[in-house]
Amino acid sequence: MAQARASAPEPAPGRVGRAEAARWSGALDLLRLVRARPGVTRAEAARVLHVGSGTATEISSRLRALDLLSEHPAPPTGRGRPTTTLHAHPDGPLAVVVDVRQAEWRVAVADLEGTLSEAATGRHGSKRPEPVFGAIREAVAAIADRHGTRIRAVSVSAAATVRRGRIEQSSVLGWRDVEVAPLLPGVPQVLGNDATLAGLAEARLAHPGRSVLYLTIEVGIGGVYVDGDRAITGATGAGGEFGHAPFGDPGVPCPCGATGCWDVAVDGRAVARHLGEPEPDDPRAYLIDALVDPDARAAVAQCATTLGRGAAGLANVLDPEVVSFGGLAPEVRRAAPDAFAAAFEAGLMGFRRDDPPALIASALGPDAFLLGAAEAAFDEVLTEHGLASWVEARAD
Numbered sequence: 001m002a003q004a005r006a007s008a009p010e011p012a013p014g015r016v017g018r019a020e021a022a023r024w025s026g027a028l029d030l031l032r033l034v035r036a037r038p039g040v041t042r043a044e045a046a047r048v049l050h051v052g053s054g055t056a057t058e059i060s061s062r063l064r065a066l067d068l069l070s071e072h073p074a075p076p077t078g079r080g081r082p083t084t085t086l087h088a089h090p091d092g093p094l095a096v097v098v099d100v101r102q103a104e105w106r107v108a109v110a111d112l113e114g115t116l117s118e119a120a121t122g123r124h125g126s127k128r129p130e131p132v133f134g135a136i137r138e139a140v141a142a143i144a145d146r147h148g149t150r151i152r153a154v155s156v157s158a159a160a161t162v163r164r165g166r167i168e169q170s171s172v173l174g175w176r177d178v179e180v181a182p183l184l185p186g187v188p189q190v191l192g193n194d195a196t197l198a199g200l201a202e203a204r205l206a207h208p209g210r211s212v213l214y215l216t217i218e219v220g221i222g223g224v225y226v227d228g229d230r231a232i233t234g235a236t237g238a239g240g241e242f243g244h245a246p247f248g249d250p251g252v253p254c255p256c257g258a259t260g261c262w263d264v265a266v267d268g269r270a271v272a273r274h275l276g277e278p279e280p281d282d283p284r285a286y287l288i289d290a291l292v293d294p295d296a297r298a299a300v301a302q303c304a305t306t307l308g309r310g311a312a313g314l315a316n317v318l319d320p321e322v323v324s325f326g327g328l329a330p331e332v333r334r335a336a337p338d339a340f341a342a343a344f345e346a347g348l349m350g351f352r353r354d355d356p357p358a359l360i361a362s363a364l365g366p367d368a369f370l371l372g373a374a375e376a377a378f379d380e381v382l383t384e385h386g387l388a389s390w391v392e393a394r395a396d
């Protein structure tokens with residue numbers, strides 16, 4: 001099909017829009033492939049995309065001319081014709097990625113291959129959003145000064161419930177109903193929940209194409225279900241608030257307004273409650289200490305039990321192939337492996353016990369939120385509109 005397209009005659013007037021879309025679709029497929037598999041050979045790309053080698057060569061040379069891809073000779077393998085490896089262009093499109101969390105923000109630059117660079121970090125008092133975003137805006141402006149129109153999107157990850165592109169609430173940050181004004185005027189901006197974005201990165205980078213339930217403990221527990229590389233976030237984008245499923249103690253209120261939430265049953269707040277101590281100011285740091293404190297062992301085991309039971313419940317609901325644990329969740333599980341395993345097994349429906357989902361620890365580490373923000377950013381850049389505006393900006 002794509003080969004026929006390459007040699008097709010000029011389209012009749014009125015069909016230009018569709019022809020243009022078709023022209024970009026092969027290019028978008030190739031760019032998305034290079035994004036998912038940096039350094040893929042052109043020969044392999046042709047196979048994966050089901051196009052002839054002539055078409056792959058034509059598309060990649062077009063993208064090279066537009067500074068969207070670069071090609072290097074591939075090391076000879078001894079069989080087949082010489083080919084090239086495909087990479088981000090050194091002058092290609094970039095995204096600014098931002099991570100806003102308790103007491104800290106981070107900003108970095110992401111390229112087509114997902115490589116992060118030029119990271120900047122700031123501390124904040126977190127009670128008012130304006131000064132926080134003011135400081136971030138300065139860091140973003142400094143990046144834009146260096147890269148100009150190469151910046152094609154700004155993507156913000158926030159430790160907050162995000163709904164219809166706004167911050168609805170964040171007990172972690174102490175914010176409610178915050179509109180995040182453009183950090184770089186004139187550049188498209190996206191905003192997402194941190195756990196949702198981290199899970200998107202985990203699924204696409206570590207388990208491409210599969211059904212992945214991602215669960216992460218920081219302050220509370222969050223996550224996302226990613227099915228075939230697409231995050232399932234509901235009608236308004238506020239889905240995946242797994243921390244507010246009633247897997248906790250029905251008598252315990254949650255700052256979200258509900259009671260019995262999982263959020264307050266698996267983290268540092270839960271450990272403190274089990275030990276009869278007041279709610280910690282920094283539940284994350286408190287949990288890190290508790291994980292190695294012999295006096296907190298039983299309290300941590302209760303959290304591991306609650307983690308296992310909830311994960312089983314969600315596995316029953318969502319039917320994932322993989323359950324991936326991020327943040328402090330792997331450590332909670334490791335601190336009381338028997339308690340976790342017993343609760344997970346007991347919570348699974350009988351038929352699932354013979355073939356349970358794989359339980360793994362995420363390997364993305366603390367960059368997970370920025371990597372997820374980069375995924376969301378390039379979902380905006382790698383569209384027909386995004387590429388057309390790239391071509392337009394280069395012409396100016």
Ligand SMILES: [Zn+2]
Nearest residue numbers: 244254256261
């Ligand atoms: Zn809640």
